[in-house]
Amino acid sequence: MTNIFIPASTSSPEVDFQFDQRRLSLKGEAYPENAALFWADIVAAVRQFIQEDKSDAPITVDVALSYFNSSSAKMLFSLFDALNEKAATGSSVILNWFHDEEDDTIYEFGQELCEDFTHLSFHDHATQS
Amino acid sequence: MVDTNLFEAEMAALNRAQATVTAPGLDASQYRQALEDLVRHYQRLMRETHRLIRHGDRSEAELNAANTRLQQLSAELDYKARHDSLTGTLNRRAIFEKAQNHLQHVSMSLIILDIDFFKEINDSCGHPAGDAVLKELAERLFSILNGQGSIGRVGGEEFTILLPETGLRDALHVAEAIRRGIADQPFSSVPERRITASFGVGWNERHTDFALAYSSTDAALYRAKNKGRNQVAF
Numbered sequence: 240m241t242n243i244f245i246p247a248s249t250s251s252p253e254v255d256f257q258f259d260q261r262r263l264s265l266k267g268e269a270y271p272e273n274a275a276l277f278w279a280d281i282v283a284a285v286r287q288f289i290q291e292d293k294s295d296a297p298i299t300v301d302v303a304l305s306y307f308n309s310s311s312a313k314m315l316f317s318l319f320d321a322l323n324e325k326a327a328t329g330s331s332v333i334l335n336w337f338h339d340e341e342d343d344t345i346y347e348f349g350q351e352l353c354e355d356f357t358h359l360s361f362h363d364h365a366t367q368s
Numbered sequence: 369m370v371d372t373n374l375f376e377a378e379m380a381a382l383n384r385a386q387a388t389v390t391a392p393g394l395d396a397s398q399y400r401q402a403l404e405d406l407v408r409h410y411q412r413l414m415r416e417t418h419r420l421i422r423h424g425d426r427s428e429a430e431l432n433a434a435n436t437r438l439q440q441l442s443a444e445l446d447y448k449a450r451h452d453s454l455t456g457t458l459n460r461r462a463i464f465e466k467a468q469n470h471l472q473h474v475s476m477s478l479i480i481l482d483i484d485f486f487k488e489i490n491d492s493c494g495h496p497a498g499d500a501v502l503k504e505l506a507e508r509l510f511s512i513l514n515g516q517g518s519i520g521r522v523g524g525e526e527f528t529i530l531l532p533e534t535g536l537r538d539a540l541h542v543a544e545a546i547r548r549g550i551a552d553q554p555f556s557s558v559p560e561r562r563i564t565a566s567f568g569v570g571w572n573e574r575h576t577d578f579a580l581a582y583s584s585t586d587a588a589l590y591r592a593k594n595k596g597r598n599q600v601a602f
Contacts, residue, residue: 275374309420313374316416344426351419 240288243281251277252304258288261330264301274310282317289325298322298330303337303366304345312348319356326358333360340365381409452521454499455506463520463528468578470532476576477539478585479529480568481546484597486525493558500557505565508549513542528582536571536602543567543600551598564598 240258247253252267263285271277300322307315319334326332336352338345346363353361373379388394388402450462458466470476483489483505490498502525509519509527517531529546531539551564568589572581592601 275376279376309424310374312420312423313416316419317377344423344430347426348419348423351422355415355419 240284240291243284245281252307254281256281256284256288261294261296261298262301263298264303266301266303268305269307269311271311274308274314278311278314278318282314282321285318286321289321292325292329295330297333298325299333299335301335301337305339305342306345319352319359323356323358326356326360331360332358333362335362335364337364337366339368341368378409378413381406455502455521457506457509457527458518458520460520460522463518463522463530464578464582466518466520467528467530467581470530471572471574471576471578471581473574474533475571475573476581477531477534477536477569477571478581479531479539479543479546480522480582480585480589481527481529481543481565482523482589482593483525484564484566484593489558489561489563493561497557501555501563504555504557505550505563509546512546512549516542536569539569539571540600540602543569547598547600566592566597567600568592569600569602 242258243254243256245251245254247267248271250268251271252265252269255264255266257263269277322332322334334352334356336349338349346365349361349363353359353363385402385406388399450458452459457463467476467478483501486498486501489501502521506519506521506527509529513519513529517529517534520528520530522528529542531542534542547565547567551562555561555563566589568585568587568591570581570585570588588601592599595601
């Protein structure tokens with residue numbers, strides 16, 4: 240499985256998926272013009288990784304998105320859904336959810352992910368700007 | 369071009385359900401299976417929609433709050449760009465713009481006042497004392513004018529007052545009232561000194577060129593200075 244690195248742009252986050260290290264990271268803002276197009280390959284790669292993965296070592300996912308639009312949120316659901324299924328059947332998946340300590344919108348979205356994707360090992364991290 | 373859309377999973381589920389609807393001769397267990405599949409996706413769709421709407425509402429509320437703050441800051445910035453920070457009067461650019469605007473529509477009297485020997489106050493009492501005098505003087509101007517006209521600080525110790533639709537006689541009364549308001553009462557920051565100011569007054573008919581109006585009133589101010597200060601000239 241080839242690692243993925245996509246540098247951040249003004250409207251899309253940095254994507255750093257080191258499948259060999261079992262460490263996936265999203266960082267920045269996400270409001271790409273075509274969210275489905277931007278996220279489709281990323282979600283597909285994660286699905287493929289999960290399908291081919293034989294190891295049951297934990298997977299760590301770091302998400303530090305300071306803003307994402309609704310289309311990106313919809314695509315993130317697909318991503319976390321795939322990871323949640325992996326966690327339900329194999330490796331534990333640790334989700335580190337980073338947000339500014341004053342950003343209630345991102346904080347609450349994380350809390351809802353934690354409620355909806357119960358197999359993920361969710362860790363909230365409030366950061367200072 | 370990759371054909372992707374946000375509802376790929378939902379589309380696939382819908383297609384399966386439609387295929388079941390049109391397929392002939394399925395048995396009950398197959399219908400049940402199809403229905404269960406549809407229910408699962410329907411629940412997921414509802415949950416995601418619920419989350420998305422909440423996320424959208426929260427983002428919208430945040431944007432509204434940010435927008436309100438931005439409007440406040442913009443108004444503050446606009447105020448600061450038009451006012452003298454020390455005295456709270458209009459600044460030179462703002463008062464000149466206002467004067468030009470008035471003269472396009474109405475006649476206007478103009479008062480220019482300059483504090484006498486202000487440099488000495490600064491030199492002997494210090495700049496903070498000088499600043500305090502300017503502030504107190506502006507307060508007296510606001511108080512005496514009581515909402516009439518506009519006040520601007522056009523230079524270090526020089527102020528301009530615009531009195532639209534006011535005749536020369538009334539403008540001279542206003543200038544005299546201000547002169548007394550300054551000269552007859554000590555200033556709290558320099559109580560030991562007598563502060564006075566000199567005044568030029570001019571009346572200008574509608575459409576008078578502002579530069580002309582200003583320079584003729586300024587000439588009156590210098591006549592007041594030359595005649596011994598603490599007086600009004602026109």
